[in-house]
Amino acid sequence: MVKVGTLYFYTGKMGAGKSTHSLNLSKEKNAVHISEDEWLSVLYPDQIINFEDYLMFASRMKPLFFQHIQKILTTGTDVVLDFPANTYQQREWFKQLIDNVKAEHQLIYIDADDEVCLEHIKHRRIEQPEREKFDNEAMFYHVSQYFEAPQPHEGFTVLIIQVN
Template identity: 25%
Template sequence: MHLVFGPQGAGKSTHARKLAEAEQAVHLAIDDWMGQLFGPDLPQPLDFGWVMERVARCERRIWLTALAIVRGGGRAVLDLGFMKAASRGRFLALADEHGLSAKLHCVTAPAEIRRQRVSQRNAARGDTFSFEVTPAMFDAMEALFEPATAEELALAAVVATG
């Protein structure tokens, strides 16, 4: 199982898709689940608590799906953002509890490059677009992201995209 994390706009989804193809794995992305299941119901103005409750629901369901895939002999790439070290640790612990190996992939890029990518993704609405990320949303997510710890970096494949 692979866990892909990094700040917004770093290239996580692009890396996760390429990794899934190379590993013949199933790519499970939080943006796809949230966009399809809850995007049409998104409250205006945005309610962060409402969003995070649904993110937690999706993460639980994605974990169970990934577990079934791996137990069935397949591979899974989890593209869940993993904004917090605790979230990354929780999924590593879940994998360990189930006797599965998990590999961290830390995707990085400078902030200005990431901001440009998000703006371009909003405009192009290509393969990795799930919903529009406003400059205010980018700033909020930027403040929430916890960079990789030294312990995580020791375990991770680091992918610099910028």
Template identity: 35%
Template sequence: MAEEPTLHLVCGKIAAGKSTLCRRLAASPEAVLISEDRWMASLFEPELRTVEDYTRYSARLRAAMGEHVEDLLRAGLSVVLDFPANTIANRKWMRGLFENTGAAHQLHYLKISDATCRARLQKRNADGGHEFQVTDEAFDRITGYFAPPTPEEGFNVIVYSED
């Protein structure tokens, strides 16, 4: 018997390891990976120049993907949503996806220090294998919006830390 369809969400700063974890989670049977970075690069790369550009196009992508994610969950598939669950507003949208379908959920929180994330980001930028290059300035700016999940939000949280 197949496992209950589950929406897997990831929360963590840039270069915390969200996409790496998502690929591992999606390796399980009957799971589909949906990567924001892959879709954003394919659809909007020439237009993505600022944090404001990212915010605008990410909202468009969420609007387009929401019903698709719900359809996959209703079809019995688990979805690994490699979109950052880094703000209360993003998590509210994600909550709607599993609540609308009755699917289970897990919020994977990568609790990784800024220093570790910066080191990983610099290596990732140097390797050139990621869809986007992120400067230290952009890291600081985007990290300023980061809000870790709280118990009051009511998510099933799994914490991964450096300890």
């Protein structure tokens, strides 16, 4: 019987450092790295104008990725997902995915102060000017109002990383 891979995924406010950490972790674990932002930018170039567009296009990809990620995990390969698990509802998708293949998991909560997140966003805008329309202070506060830290009753194995 093949060992099922481990799923690593992230929660934390915009700009906390989830994407950077996910890239580093995938190298460390020799795991498949899947980034929602990368896929969205390739599949829907110049079509995501606002937050509602993001939600619509991201939801279109989820069924495909659900099956794809399960197939990867069942080969015994670890997967690092750079997809948001920032609300209880979003985390339910991950819970189903994990439960369906009985995968081990780790929800990595990057807990950063707003000031740290805004500083990261500022640097990201400089490094990637094409992200300026989304990576800004107004979008940070808009998205942050929906953030829900993971709670024990959700049943995840959580690693908390404090960023100050």
